[in-house]
Amino acid sequence: MPAPDFSPEGRLGELLESWRRDILSVPIPPLVDLATAVALVTGTGKAPDEVTSGG
Numbered sequence: 001m002p003a004p005d006f007s008p009e010g011r012l013g014e015l016l017e018s019w020r021r022d023i024l025s026v027p028i029p030p031l032v033d034l035a036t037a038v039a040l041v042t043g044t045g046k047a048p049d050e051v052t053s054g055g
Helices: 011-024 034-042 048-053
Strands: none
Touching: none
């Protein structure tokens, strides 16, 4: 049995390139809102509403 062609020019390379084009053609929705992301990155450890309300 011949080894599969994993070269970028081979069938698998064509398949992966097609998959990349397909994935990149659709915008990825945000998973969290901006305030939550900022709170996580800054390391406050509190939810955004707790930070703004002083709780």
